[in-house]
Amino acid sequence: MAANPAVADPLSSGSFKESPYDPCYDPLVSATGRGQAYAPTYWVDTAGAPPPDDGPVDHDFDADVVVIGSGFTGLVTALNLAQEFGVKAVVLEANRAVWGCTSRNGGQGQNASGRLYRSQWIKRWGLDTAKRLDAEIHGGFDYWKSLVESIDCDAQPGGHLYTAHRPKKMAFLENECRVMKDVFGYGTRMLSREELHERYVGDQEAAGAMYEPDGVGVHPLKLAFGYIRKARALGVKIHPASPVLGWETINGVHHLRTPGGIVRARRVAVATGGYTPQGLHKSLSNKIMPILSNSMVTRVLTPQEREEAGLKSTTFITDTRTLRFYYRLLPDGSMQIGSRSALTGADAQNSRHLDLLKEGLYRKFPSLRNVPIAYSWWGWVDVSHDMMPRITQPDPKEQIFYAFGYGGNGVSFSAHAGRRLAERVMGKDGKHWDLPIYNSPLPGHMFAPFRRLGQAMLYKYYYLRDERF
Numbered sequence: 001m002a003a004n005p006a007v008a009d010p011l012s013s014g015s016f017k018e019s020p021y022d023p024c025y026d027p028l029v030s031a032t033g034r035g036q037a038y039a040p041t042y043w044v045d046t047a048g049a050p051p052p053d054d055g056p057v058d059h060d061f062d063a064d065v066v067v068i069g070s071g072f073t074g075l076v077t078a079l080n081l082a083q084e085f086g087v088k089a090v091v092l093e094a095n096r097a098v099w100g101c102t103s104r105n106g107g108q109g110q111n112a113s114g115r116l117y118r119s120q121w122i123k124r125w126g127l128d129t130a131k132r133l134d135a136e137i138h139g140g141f142d143y144w145k146s147l148v149e150s151i152d153c154d155a156q157p158g159g160h161l162y163t164a165h166r167p168k169k170m171a172f173l174e175n176e177c178r179v180m181k182d183v184f185g186y187g188t189r190m191l192s193r194e195e196l197h198e199r200y201v202g203d204q205e206a207a208g209a210m211y212e213p214d215g216v217g218v219h220p221l222k223l224a225f226g227y228i229r230k231a232r233a234l235g236v237k238i239h240p241a242s243p244v245l246g247w248e249t250i251n252g253v254h255h256l257r258t259p260g261g262i263v264r265a266r267r268v269a270v271a272t273g274g275y276t277p278q279g280l281h282k283s284l285s286n287k288i289m290p291i292l293s294n295s296m297v298t299r300v301l302t303p304q305e306r307e308e309a310g311l312k313s314t315t316f317i318t319d320t321r322t323l324r325f326y327y328r329l330l331p332d333g334s335m336q337i338g339s340r341s342a343l344t345g346a347d348a349q350n351s352r353h354l355d356l357l358k359e360g361l362y363r364k365f366p367s368l369r370n371v372p373i374a375y376s377w378w379g380w381v382d383v384s385h386d387m388m389p390r391i392t393q394p395d396p397k398e399q400i401f402y403a404f405g406y407g408g409n410g411v412s413f414s415a416h417a418g419r420r421l422a423e424r425v426m427g428k429d430g431k432h433w434d435l436p437i438y439n440s441p442l443p444g445h446m447f448a449p450f451r452r453l454g455q456a457m458l459y460k461y462y463y464l465r466d467e468r469f
Helices: 042-046 074-083 117-123 127-149 166-182 193-199 220-233 303-308 351-364 412-426 447-467
Strands: 061-068 091-092 162-163 189-193 207-214 238-240 246-250 253-259 261-270 288-298 316-319 325-328 333-339 373-382 390-392 400-404
Touching: 042 220, 042 373, 061 074, 074 091, 074 220, 074 412, 117 166, 127 166, 127 220, 127 412, 166 189, 166 207, 166 246, 166 316, 166 351, 193 207, 220 238, 220 253, 261 412, 288 351, 288 447, 333 351, 351 373, 390 412, 400 412
Parallel strands: 061 091, 061 261, 091 238, 162 316, 261 400
Antiparallel strands: 162 207, 189 207, 246 253, 253 261, 288 333, 288 373, 316 325, 325 333, 390 400
C-alpha cells in the first residue's frame, strides 16, 4: 500500500531544492543524503508547517560547538548549551531538520532507557548502582515532562501498559512489577485480562498486563518543532541539507566539511542515532546496530469501531514479544501500531512487513480487520551492543562527545541525554558521571561486519521463542 505523500515545503533559506525521500536508505551501505524530504509519516502530515531554520551552510565559518544531528537529542543538547551555558551552538543536519528517528517513532514517552529492564540492571551492576541509575533516569523523565508541558504536542498522559501476549508471560510481568514496586518504589500493578478489557483496551491477545503510572504519549514532530523554536529563540543555528562529508582535526580544531563550506569547531557533539553514516568518525565505527522499526496508522475510527474494538483509553501499550509491538489510540481516533521487521533498507518496501503489522493489529483487535490503513512508514533505531545507551566523551584527549544507543526508548530519554551531553561538552562536574551510561564508550563487537547475518538468525530465534515455545 502506498503511503500518503509527505507535506513538501521549500527550505527556509530559499536557496536549496529539496531532494526526494529515499525509502531504501540504509546507514550501513547508503551514501549520506542531502536535503531529503521527510518520510511520509502520520506525524509529518499532521504537524503543520515546519518552523524556520537557518538554511544550508553556504560558506566557511567558525563555531564554538557543533552538534551533528537535529533530532530530539541534538536539539535538546543545543537548547541546553544556550540556556544553561550561553553557548550558541551550530546544528548540522544532512537532510530536513528532525528528518530521522524523531519524525518516525511511536511517540511513547516512558521512564526507561535502553533495552534492559530494571531487574537486569540489578543483575548487571548490583542494587546500589541500579537504584542510582533509576534515580537518574527518572529525573530525566521528569525533565522531559517539563518540556512537554511547555509545548503544544498533543500530550496524552495516562501511563504505560505492558501486555502479556501469551499466558506464560504473566510470570515475567509479575516479577518486573514486584521489582518496580518493592525495590524502586513505583506504583506499578498487575491487571487481569478482565480488568484490562474493562478499564483500558479489549486486546484479544493479551492475557493480562502490568500498568506503569509513568508514561506520556506525544506527537513527536510537534514536540520537535517546539524544540526548534525554543533553541533558535536563544540563538542556536540549525542548518539542514548540510551533511558532514569529511572530518579532519588540525591542532585540536575539528574541520567539518559540508557541501556548502567547512565549519571549524573546537568541540563537537554527535547525536545522529540510527542514521549515523559509516565512516563519520573513527570513534563511532561499528559501535551501534541500526535496526528498522515499521509503523502504520489506520484512518480515523468511528465511535462504533472504537467501541467494538474495546478502545477505551489512550494509554499507550507495549507487548512482551522480544520483537515487541507498540500501539495506541491517537487523539484524533486513529490507531497506530509499530514493530520490527525488515533487516535492510533494500527490503524495507516489501509488502510482507506491512502485512506483519496488519496481522499484529488484527490479532489484537479482530474487528479492525477491514479498516483502511492511512499511513505506513519505517525508520532506523540505534541499538548498542550491550543494550544500554552512552552519553560520553570516548577519548579524553579529543573534544568529541556523543549520545547513542537508546534502543527504541528515545522519545523521552533523548531530552535527558541532550541535557547531559551539553554538560559533558562544557566539562561540568557531577557525581552521576560514574554511572555505567556515562563512564565508558559504546562497546564494539568482534562480529560487527556480519551483524546483518546475526540479526537474521536472531529474528528467527525470537519468533520461535515468542510464538511457538
